[in-house]
Structures are given as C-alpha cells and as structure tokens.
Amino acid sequence: MTDFKQIENNLKKEAKKLLESAEVPVVLAYTRGYDEKHPMPFAAKSVADVEKIVFNEYCNFNMARYIMRFPDAAKIAIAAKAADSRALVVLIQEEKVRREDLVILGIPASGMKDPKTDQLIDSRTTGGLYNPVEYDILLGEEIRGQKTVSPYAVLADYEAMDKEARWAFWKGQLDKCIRCYACRKACPMCYCDPCFIDQNKPRWADKAPQSPGNMMYHLTRFHHLAGRCIDCGECSRACPVGIPLYLFHKKVAKECEEMFGQAAGMKLEDKPVLVDFRVEDSDQILK
Amino acid sequence: MSRIGVFVCHCGHNISQTVRVSELAHFAAGLPDVVVAKDYRFMCSTPGQDMIANDIREHRLDRVIVTACSPLMHEHTFRKVIEKAGLNQYLLTIVNIREQVSWVTDDIEEGTAKAKALLNGAVYRARLLAPLSSRVIDVNSDVMVVGGGIAGIQAALELANTGKKVYLVEKNSTIGGHMAQFDKTFPTLDCSACILTPKMDAVLQHPNITLLTYCEVSEVKGYVGNFDITVRQKARYVNHDKCNACLACTEKCPGKGISGWDEGLIKRKAIHIPFPQAVPQRPVIDRDSCTYFLKGKCRLCEKVCEQKAIDFEQHDSFLNFKVGAVIVATGYDLMDTRPLIQYGYGKYPGVYHALEVERLFNSAGPTSGKVTMRDGKEPQAIAILHCVGSRDKNNYEHCSRVCCMYSLKFAHLFREKTSADVYQLYIDIRAAGKGYEEFYNRIIEEDVKFIRGKGTRVAPSADEPQRLIVEAEDTITGKFVRLPVDMVVLSPAMVPRSDYKEIARLFNLSTDKNGFFMERHPKLAPLATMSEGIFIAGVCQSPKDIPDTVAQANGAAAEALTIVSRQKMELEATTAMVNPASCCGCQNCVRVCPYGAPFFNEQKGVSEINEALCKGCGLCASVCPSSAIIARHFTNEQVLAEMEGLMEF
Amino acid sequence: MSFEPKILGIACNWCTYTGADLAGTTRLHYPQNLRVVRVMCSSRINPSFIFRAFQLGADGVLVGGCHPGDCHYNTGNLYARRRLAVTKKILEFAGLEPERFRVEWISASEGNKFAQVVTEFTAQIKELGPQQKLKIDELLEKI
C-alpha cells in the first residue's frame, strides 16, 4: 500500500506536469492548514503553488465540492480518493461537469484519520471503498486484499431497534440541529442554490432551529440525496453538534440499492435513480 | 385579502339528505375572507348560475367556491358562469360533497363534519388561486407527410381531398415504397401496380399535394400547430422542370450501378428511373456510378438531351416548410440475413430473400416476370423458410405478421409460373385477416408441401453440387428431413428503416426495443405519439399488412385534421413555469418530462418550459429540488394550504 | 367518543379521483375520515407534501394513482412509484409506523377497490391511534 508521503510526491509530480503544460488551469488538492493535522482544501493555479500541496491521512475533504467553483475553467485536475471519485461520477451523470473536462488523479487510500478525534475513521462509517472508481492517473498502488465489509453493516442495530426507540433517537438527534447548514456545505451533491429550505414561496418549514423545521429540512434532504449520496461521511464530520447523518443517508442508499439495483456514482453510464424509472420496478417497494 | 363567495348546492336532496346544507353555508359564512355564503336547491340550474353571477358583481367577489358535485361533472360549467360575470375562470374551486360525501355515507353528522373540513380546505386553497389565461396560438393548416409508401400516399390524398395543403417527402427518387416492388398482393392476387399507380398518379396531379422526392427531413423545430421543418433536396443533376421524360439519356448512359430497386439482382444505368411507372417520371443521376463523377469525362446524357435538362452543377439545397401537423410513415426494411450464417444468404447464389423474389415475379423486374435464378436456370424444387429472424430472442422477438401470407402467395406464383415442387417450412401459419384462411386453403390445394419445423441449415448438396440441401425436423413426424432444392426463399423479419434513430430524434419519438415508433397508447391512441401534433401510420409503428396500413393512414389523416382544421388552438392554461431566480440549473425537469417541454437555456444557465408542449402533469414541479417550478393551479402553496385547511377540523 | 382519525388522501385526477366518484355513483359506503386533495398526476406529489401532511396532524396519508402503464401522462406514476417508495422508507427509518403511509394504484373503474381500501385503511389507522410523532402541536408556522 503506497504510503501517504509517496502519494503526496506523485500528486505534486503530476500537478507540476499538468500546470507546466497548461493542460489544466487549476489542480484541486490539499494544503497545510494551521497545523500538520488540519489540512485545507487548496486550488493550485501555478507551478509555484505545487510546493504547497500536501497529502496525509487527515485530507478527508471531498474536493468534488469545489468543481462548480471554476465554471469557466476548460479543464480541471482534481485529487480524488475513492468516495470523491464517486462524487465526480454523480456530478458527471447529472451533467454538472463533463468527463473530458476532468483530469482525475486517483488516490487509493486507507487509514484516513478524523482531525477532530485524531482516530482512524471507522471504515464502516464510510462507503467502504479504498480505490477510486474512475481516474485518469493512479497516484499509488491499488489496495488489494482488504477485508471489505458491507458499508451497510453498521445499520444492523439501528434497524433492529423498535420504531419508538428509533423515533426517540432521531428526534433527539435532529432536535440538536442548529440549522448552520454545514452538512449542506460539506456535501458535494448539495449544489442547489437556493436550497428548498431557503425558499419563502412556499415556506416549507420554519427557519428557527426547532424540531418541526429541523425535521422537515433533514427528512427532505435525505430524500434529495436518495440514490445520489456516495457515503463519504463528510456531512457527519462537518456537523458541529455531531448528528450521525451518515447513518440515515446510508439507510436510504441501502434501500435505493435494493429497490433499484444501483449504487450511487459507481458507473458513468448509470442514470440517477430518482430521475429514471423501470417499467418492471416491482410494486412491492411500496408495501 | 380576498372576497370569497361560497355557494352550497342541495342537488335536489342528493346532497341535503346526508349533509345539513344550510348549516354548512352558515359555517362557511363564519370563515375568514368569506363574504357571501348561500345554499340553493340546484346550483347548476340557470337560476343558480344567475345567482352566482349576480353575487360576483354585487359583492365584488374575487374567488368563488361551489360546494356541490364532482369537479369532473360541472367544473367546466361554473368556469363559464364566473367568466361571463367578469371573473377569471380559474378563480374557482369545486368542493365534491356529493360523490365523495353525501352518496357514501348515511350518517348526517359524519357527512356534515366531512363537508365542513373539505370546505375549509377549499377556502384555504381559494385564497391562493391566481387568474390564468390559456394561451391561444394560431395553427398552420398545412400538413407534412414523411414517407411516400402506400401509407404516406393514402394519408396525403385523404388530407388533400379535404382541401388541406400537403407536403409529401420521399427519400427515394419515386414514391410507391415497397408495395411498388411487388408483383401480386394477397389475398386477392391483385396486381400491385394496378391498384397502386392510380393513387401515385393522383398524388402527382393533386393541386394540394407538393411532391418532394429525393428529399430527406433534416431539421424540425417548433411545436404543434407551428412546426418549422427544413428538408434537404438531394441533387438530382437533372432539372425536372425542363425534362419531358423522353428517357433518351437512360439508353445512352454507359455508367453501371447496383439497382437498389431490384434488390441488387441486376445493374442499372447511372441516370435512371427505378421502374416504368415511377412517379415523378423523371430520372436522377447516381453519383457513385456516373462515369463523369467518377472519371471526370463522359456527359453523354447531356449531349443527347434535347431539353438541356442535365445540370452537373446542381448541389443539395434546403427547403423550409411551416406545417401544423406531421404524419410519419417511413415504412420498413427487411432484416439483413447475412449474419444468420446457417442460411448462407450471400454465400450460396440459390438463396433469395422475399423482396428479391418479389422482383423476380414482377414483369418490370430484372427477369421480366420469368422465374430464372442467378445461374439462368428455372428451379425444379423450392423451399420457402418462414420466421427467419422473427419470433427469435437472438434477433427479433416480434412476429412480422405478413410473411406467412406472402410466403403462401409465393408458393402459388411458383406453382403457377414453374413446374417446381414447393416446400413451406413453418412454425405456425398465421392467416387471421379477412379472406386469409380461404387463401391458405386454396394454396394447400395447389399441392404445396407444408413441413411443420423451422428450417435450421442450408448447405450445398454433396452429390448434386448445383443444388442446395435444406435441413429441418418435421416435428409432426419427428423425422429429420433433408430437402434437395434449387432455390431457397427466406422470409426475413420486418424491421424499421435503418435510419429510424434519426427520424425518432428529429420528431422526438420514442421507439420500442426493435426500433418501431411508440404510439401514445397501444389500444386507445395507436396513431398519436407522445409529441403533440406528430402522428404515425403504417409499418413504422409495427409490422402490418396493406389493408391495416391504409386504415391507419386514413386514421392518421383524420387525427392530423383535428389540429389543422382549426385556425386557432387553445393551449392548456394549467402548464408549468420556471422561476429563474430559484432555478439552480440541475436539469432534473429536462430529464423526466415525457413531452420534452422543459429545455436548458445555455446562456442563462437555467431551465425554461415550452408551454405549448407542457401537459400540466406537475412531474417537473415535484422533482425540482429547489421548488423553482410553479405548476399553475396546483402550485406548492395551493396544495400545502388545502392540506392545512383539510386537517384543521 | 372513540378516536376518529383524520386521514389525508391525495388522488390523481384521471384514475383514483374518478374511481372515488364511481364509488359515490354506485352508492358504496365507506368511513368519512378521508379528506381528498385532487392533483393532476400522482407524480405531482412532492415527498415534502407527505412530511408536511404528518406535521399537520394527519393520522394517516393515502396516495392514489393510476396503475403503472395506465398513466394519462405515460410515465408519471412510474417516477412517483420510486419517489414515494423512498419517502416510505425514510418515514419508516425515522420511526413512524410504516402502516400510516400507504400508496395504492386505483383505476377509474375500480370504485369498489377505492371504497374497500379506504375502509380497511381507516380501520388500521383507528387501531394505531393518533399520530403524535411528526404532529406539530402549536401551529406556530403559518404558511
């Protein structure tokens, strides 16, 4: 398994080549934050910037989030871990960016850490993939032979809870929400501007951070991400009050995969599930 | 603040029997914004209607709620009433307290309570109703028919006879389609040319039909009533106005090209007309076989043409037409049977496919009607193989419907014109049309040998190298049979034209998995399509015989008339609209709409909706993540308000 | 007085609403707890409508649409089937009793099916009792 330092060097090497040849005006990667353990998203625009590029086990940000920030760039290079590459696939499926306008620098990575807790990120809380599903250049050796456990295994005990307990759990969690919308900010799939909750005509829910408004916001957002969420876990990590949003998104992703036979962002030629249909979808999914 | 009028109907005692109507009116009077609330025995009667009209003027009402029977019954009536009284017809809500309350309960308490809740919901909704005006567009009265086969010809004649102007576009240099290639037609054995050429001639002579042969549709814009279609007129290199069809040029021309009309059985001159009765009776020059175009010298045709009609400088030109409706009748091709190596088509000269045999029988064909094979000999034994590629999951799963009948016709013609033994290898004989079974019985009596088993292999005979062996299992006896024959006739699957994808893209048609165009509803709207104003007829919709094709052509003509017979056309008012301020350009609406009404405006980066195509179903409004789409008359606010009102009591 | 549930019905104009009318014209009786909102197609139903309905205190929500293949707009109900299925799974995982939200395909000629479904659904909701979870007690949000 290529270590982070080597990946960082490969990333720099490739970024330098791309920027020197002006094949791309910008390379989306990471740079040093206020300390080693807190990297920041970084857009390298010149060969000089390449020196600032860094890659270590804390670089969890999903850089696909920033693709739409460069509308006029003809081509963009982006460092993409497994989940980030799936996010790129969904953005391509939804025609927000074209595959040929991207140079994807694939990063096979495992053993990422959460800067807040400095602990290894439990792979069960993410999509469970180690290698990017789509890339032009692979910056490290493909990771083989990792014991892959189903990303949905972590749901088992929540599904086993009886509905009263689950209701109490989720009401408790969602009541904590202070509507800072960091989850929306961190999510590469949430690119709608304005978001439905910001609307006044109709006013779907109250803006105040109380239970009814929170419930409408979160339940609808879970629905908007159905079949689109790539399970990167950024929303939960971004949440200041620590709501385990990834659990709900995982459950919706699991149901979508079972009902429609398709995981989000895995194949370029797939169509997002909720803007598609199959005549032979079974009516059982409504029971 | 709105001024709402509530009018409760007794409907004789249909409603009043289980809903206390006066109590309901009294309850309504107490609701905010309700200015007048009355009940009357028959709201839909003239006095009832007059009462509403008077109250609108007297109380300056800006919303009306009629609490009576189902909107599906009288919404239209009351819209007209309030419109006459000067109120926009969409500022009306109907509360269904008859079919969905009084008739479905016998408990007056329950009925009244429910009626109150429904009325309360209606008041919430009425407050948010907006005036809508349905757009009226004028309709171009011309029609374009794409495809000059029997379907296109029939539709064009029917429409032209009603006084409408018709543009008939045909890709080939003559109209007539596949039917003009046949010799006889089943089951009456009419000569195909005898019944078709009069219609072809009628098309040529008809003042209302503009014939556009050697043309292809290149671009389609606009919408129902206002299509703007560009047609590419391929260069003929012959000026059809000057040419008087003396055809001297065709004798002199040295160029040799494969005759597509005769399915490649013989060659034809570079400058040619496909067959004697071609309409228009004017030659065209085929570039790929004209010596001048290939080698730069010759121009013999130009020399012999007294009319000076030959013009080598001609090039493709584009013509533009405005029409109100389009009928697509592009017909079919036969499947290329070369990939089915077990039949050896293209490898063994004795193997023919159906259209080639039609040309052999045709007196204007390559052998002037005499059944002689490629080696010049007359066949002594012939095998006709059914279902080649049809009813086959590995190729085409559909049954092509007409091959059984034309195979029987072939058998008759072979028995009549030659002394050959004729075998028919079939799975089922499908002879369900009028007079078809009788025709089948007649053929049996002509001593044609029927073998119930699909032909599985054609190979050269070992001991008689000139002849072929057809292998099959006669499933009735269970015996494996080897038939020594001279000629094998394949009845291949009928499939859409090879450019069906292009036609589907141009006219926004969807196709089934084999490429046949999709009708709006298989039983109730077989000729309409999902694109308003575009109709289909003939085999391009699915395999069928000539009688059904003609019937569909007449049907499609009638459907086109429903549009072009009107000068004006009222569009749906309850269409959808995008609020550009809230649209984030995700294009979900563009992806889901079955009518292609939303489109993405590249410059502005937002979606817009072509109201002429929008049917008002509201699908786009519900898939829009930032609720930027307003589904008029069923907006998010109106539905949410009604729900709140219904749940209040 | 026993608990009388408030049930919100959202019915598509071409099939289920017409089916409901047919139940009326054939004088089939069914409990009156259902309050129907008419929409042009089941695909008009935004999942947020369902969440909103429960917040407004609906004890049960019944959505009625055309059978797949019968939709007046050809593919509307095929999209609706997927969107409403996801809505049901979200409500279930949030902890709401799954039986409170039901989707039925009822054609214009199935008056008796409409009456039977409403009767059955009302009884089921009566048994489940009032829905307190999503319900907003003090209606402070006015749309």
Next chain:
Amino acid sequence: MSQAITPYLEMSQAIMEAGGEALKKCYQCGTCSGTCPWTPITHFNIRKLVRYGQLGFDGIEEFMWGCSTCKFCVDRCPRGVEIIDIVTAIRNVYSGGGMLPQSLRAFVGSLAARGNPWSGDQAKRNDWAGQKYPLYAPEMEYLFWTCCTVCYDPRNVRIAKTTAALLNETGISWGLPAAEVNCCGESVRKVGDLDLFARLKQKNLDYFQSRNVAKMITVSPHCLATFNKEYGEDYSVVHFTQLLDKKIKEGKIKPKKDFGGIVVTYHDPCYLGRHSGVYDAPRNVLKAIPGLKLMEMERSREQSMCCGGGGGGLWMEKLKGERLSDLRIEEALATGATVLATACPYCITMFEDSVRTLNVDDKITVRDVTELLLESMEINIDESVGDVCATD
C-alpha cells in the same frame, strides 16, 4: 391397452424443480432438433425429449442419454431455452433411482470413490510429472489445473507433459494441484448426479480457499466452463491456449521448426468454443508455427460439430455409424489435412478411437495444439508418440 396417455405432471414439476424451469418456454418449433448433430444419425431427438419433459410422458428414459451437451441447440433456440439445464434436470430426476445406463455406472462409481472418473489411484494424480514440477503454493501466480483425463488416461498423459514443459518456457510462476483435489465434476453434473457434483465441487473449493488460489490455467475446456459457470466469480480461469496465445504475442514463446507446408485443420471443442467463447486463441497458436497450413472445416467456430464426448458421451458405447467423431474425421479428411488439431482431452480420445475404427490412421493423425507447438519448439520430453513432420 388404450393408446390414450394422460400427462404425468408431477414428473414435469420435478424436472422443473431440478433446474429445468425453461421447459415452460418451449413452443416446439423444431429449431433445436433441426440443428442437433445427433438427429440425422440416431433416434435421439432433443425436441421430443423436451416435449416428454413438458407433459411427463413415460418412455423418456429410452432417449434421454443421447445428448452430448454441445450447446448448438441452446445458441440457436429462438425462445432462449436453456436446453442443457433441462437435459441435466431430466437425467437428475430419472437417474435418482440409480437407473444409470450400464456404461456410466463405472465412471460415476469411480468419481464417488476416488474423485476421478478413470478409477485411478487418487494419490497417484501427479505421478505423470515424476516430481519434476512443484505443487501450488499461495505466492505462485497460477494454479495449473490438470484435468483427471490428462493425469490418468495414457494417451492424454502426454498432453500433461507437453503443457507442463511449455509452462516452464513462459516464465510464469505456477504449481500443480495437490493430490487431495478431485474432478471438477462437469461430466457427472451433466449426467444428472447433482449431489455428487456438489460434493466434488465443495472439496475443490475448500482446497482453493485453503491456498487462496486466484488465477488458474486449465487444460480441459470442460474444467474451464465448469469453473467459470458453477464455481462462483472469484477465480480468473483461462484455458491453456489463451495463455499460449498471449505469451507468443509477448515473444516469450517462439516456435522455430518449419513444418514444411503440412496441412492442419482445427476442431473447435464445444466447451472451448460455444460454452466459453474461445475460438481464435488456438488458431493463433497454430498460425504462429512456421510452415503450418491451417484449413478450416465446413462446420467450424460457432457451427463446429461435436465429437460426441460431452455430457458423459466419452464413457458411453455408441453403435457404429452413430458416432459423431467418425463423421468429424471424414470432414477433416475432406479438407485435405493430414493433422487434426484440437484442444480438449475428450476430443483427443474420441478422435483417436475413430481414426482407428475407420483405419485411416495412416491418412490423418490427431494432435493437441500444445503437442504441435512443443514439436515446433524442438523440445522433446522423454517419450514421444512420433513427430508429426519427420521432415528429414
């Protein structure tokens, strides 16, 4: 006794439950029986077999053993019926009561007892190698899966030796399976003994998992098709000719000796061609041999005619005049070829029999593609069955 028979639907139900659900789809159009190579020469009729299965008529036992599972009918069936599954299911249901034909009892018994169909001693599986080659170990790239036929059958043992010798030339790391493994079970499954097949398969799977085998090379197309279709997807299995073709293109294997224009024709084994879709690899290997003139038979590639060895046919006694391999030899002679090349131990065995019974062994010799390649690379293993082109 009245001629009327009532359908015995429980029997067709049993057949469907044993894997023959496709019975329902067949509308008796006769394409399969018209395509099947057996119909013209024997009283076996696959359409009738399916028909009897549909209605459970008795008398099905007489002709249910005629099919050699060559998949020609499956590829042509317009209804996409999986006919081989029906044949397997019928045999499973009927042979459940031990009603196997006499000639098959020996081979099934040997499989049950010794894990190979040739009554060979299980421990002696790798004796042909004479300790020259290592057993497979996890760090090796390929497991070289030797089919029982090349381990125990005298004629085919030579193919094991030639392939092993060639393997060493390719420079890849490989090893032989330990003696504890047993037959892949293809033939016994097609004969209908699904339980025995399951036992054989499990034993092999345990061995694979214990050594976490990932990549395999097979000699016999029968093992190739069974591993690909029945053993799950986590193994990448290639046939030997595919590996050879790749290595020749990479230049690792260079045929030298010129065959001086010898005419060779290639027979596509059904399990390599139609079952596994491998047509060009063996042909590329033959074309790489200098001076070898390859002639195609009239029925080749997808239309290849079966040698009769599949589906238990290798062990069945067929009457003279009812043997496909005889017809195939005649077809090979018709091309003017003096060498009939193929790439399956079953075909080799069937053709060696026919060449002798038709006593044309002076006119045509039967060779595996690997034997020809080895000869052209002038490598001679200890005992040889005579070079094909004794040029000098």
